[in-house]
Amino acid sequence: MARQSETEYHVAVEQLQPGVFIRLDGAWFEHPFLFNKFKIKNWEQINTLKKLGIDKVVYIPERSDHLPLRPAEAEAESGHHLGARPEVPPERDAAVQFLWQLKKDRIAKLRQKHESLKRCKKEYEAALARMPGLLQGIFSGTEEIVRQAGDTVHAMVGTFLGDTDAIVNILTVAEQEETLYSHSLNVAVLSLMLGRTLGLSKAEMHCLGLGALLHDVGKMRIDRRILRKKEALTKPEREVVRMHPQYGVETVAKAAGFPVEAAEVIAQHHERMDGSGYPRGLPGKSIRRLARIVAIADVYDNLCNNAQAVPQGAAEAMTPYQALAHMYTRQQNLLDMEIFALFIHSLGIYPPGTFVRLSNGILAMVIAVNPANPLKPSLVLYDAEVPREEAVIFDMDDDPDVSVAATLEPVQVPADAVAYLNPGMRVTYFPEQGARPA
Template sequence: MASIKLSVERLTEGLYIKLPLQWTDHPFLLNHFKIKDHQQIRLIKNLGVKFVYLIPEKSDTKPLDPDTPVDALTEDESHFLDRQAEKLWKEKQGRITRLKNYKLKLQRCEKNFNRSMGQLRSIVGKIKSRPVTAIQEAEGLVEDMVDALLESDSIALHLMNDSKESEDIYFHSLNVAILSMMLAKSCGKSAREIKTIALGALFHDMGKLKIPSAILRKTTPLTEPEQNYLKLHTKYSLDLANLAESFPEAAKPILSQHHELLDGSGYPSQLKGDEIDNNAQLVAIVNAYDTLCHPQDPNKARIPYSALSYLFKNKKEQYNSDYLALFIRLMGVYPPGSVVQLSNQQLGLVISVNSESLLFPNVLLYDPSVPSNEAPIIDLEESGLRIEQAIPPHKLPENVHTYLNPRIRMSFYFDADD
């Protein structure tokens, strides 16, 4: 939007302005906002700036005339203003500290994610030649993740870095395992059940290692023979698990039944309702969600918000309704990876959802006055802002898209609060 350079002497309530300062150089929550009272005007003038940028399209009124007389501050008003400025600065410093701590948490989460991904690559590399070792390592990986998940009451789900195209199976498998574990925890399942679900989710698509890449990578509709070949991956996954006697029997139905649907329209056995293993029903929802976000044809990929809405509106008869409702609560209305427009019209990227505040995720803001690697991350509940709508990344202006860097592939990992 076009902006106009405006003298601070012409400020009045209702103007939408942008400060010519870095986010850390003023006490306000955001670099641009609508002026709500005369106190904010006094605070802006006390920053020592001679002008601000006016955004007429977002303003409710017009600037004061240049010759409008300025009221002098009384001594009491000046002291009050100083106290308010000091209060705002303390709040701002608190936000900056929390932002630094939050970014440290993200770094820790990213480190754990990369370690888990490395372990999964090692497991997959051994699954055919050394299945017993692979299963043992997978059980160790699952044990560590579940223990971390259960140690804390407050769990945040974070958006991770992009994946490499050639490693789709790893990222999909870890995604489904992570989200299935979190869903199982929210259902109140025991540690033993969560570990069974996590192991089954981790191996649910390993049979695709035996499917030709030409079929897996094909972006045009599959022929019927190709579809039938692809559907064999459930059998192949089970075959791989059966190579190791130690693979838990309770996890095997997840491998063979995660494409079965309650109405009998799934595969490979067209099972219906309670004929489908309960844990397989749980993993099926998570698998469907991640597949909607990352289909074989990238042009058909849905944004997280759209994927959840699609499952809820169109697939309720095919999936366990209790698990689906809990999954939507777990992910939040706007899951990590969603590009959103806020109530102040600012754009941002949802990067984490806290299970304690589902409607108020943490959002990385688009602010061209701040380097992208220093972009503020705000807690919506604290900010008083709300999300108005989700925006498909391809509709973003190029400069906004580059800044926010919405992921082509969304990968998730959790972080337990200390």
């Protein structure tokens, strides 16, 4: 259920005091403050509003610690804390110009982030375009196809093992008719992210990425009608689908130079720690570590993007936050929980794709984990006054006073905000190289 609308009143700036929560009229780019909505922290902020020539603001009582001052109180306080309307124009006031410079720096950073996301999306789309040829071509068994798959993995491994932290972004992409390709890319990215956290060597990362990218290649031998079926599968259909690890192993066995370690990932990614998996029912540490990594990434992506994978026949896939919670509480006997703990650490408490309400009341969606501080991710902010393609991206490290007040399910977010924050139908990830430390 969406949050009830809040009461709003226009009040004079002279009536403000610390603890009053306000909203500024106009667009985010038209003032030097970090947010359009915020709680007044000190009298200096009120004086800055006066210097900017702002006479009235919107007061939101539900989020305020104090009431605005009555006119008589405001007149008495003005002599103590607020100067008279300044004669120095805002463009010459040092305090105002300092705020504007900070805002300009943030706008420049915002534009760089938008450009970075565009490049990341372009790289993702190029990798996605190669997937049909790779998954279909691997049946030829030629060294060239194995090399092409290796090149795709090599680029991602290079990003994760570069001199700076790789940032895993959530991307807005069009819905794909053939989800096998985007799922394979997602699992590869998430597996490599986890492999980096585990400290795998470059050779291990290459085998991990190759096995993850091709973990479902055996499904290319299964009737598309079964894989795309919306209803629950029949028992014979389930048995056919459960053959895909074996089909995959048979396929890559014919591929010249395909690493044994990567083939083991394909063979074992559906094995489970309690021995209940398939095709061989291997238990515990008899499952190769790389396969245990891919199993976690595979389950997570299916829960986020495949309604058939959600327990009890739920109509919709889970949010990333729900998927992690489900895996932690319901699949402890199935997955390697030591590795899973590092998976949670890698994605952060608020994994990309999570809707949140900030402490200042703003709705947002997590788009990237901060490797240096998982509690302070990057967010895209909902602001109907700002076009979606110019949406404000906020790094929580930039303002220690702002925190996540609540995580939200999509049904708790207004439909227009959901469409603004996450117009894509799938949770899709791709890495980019982080900023080089100063």
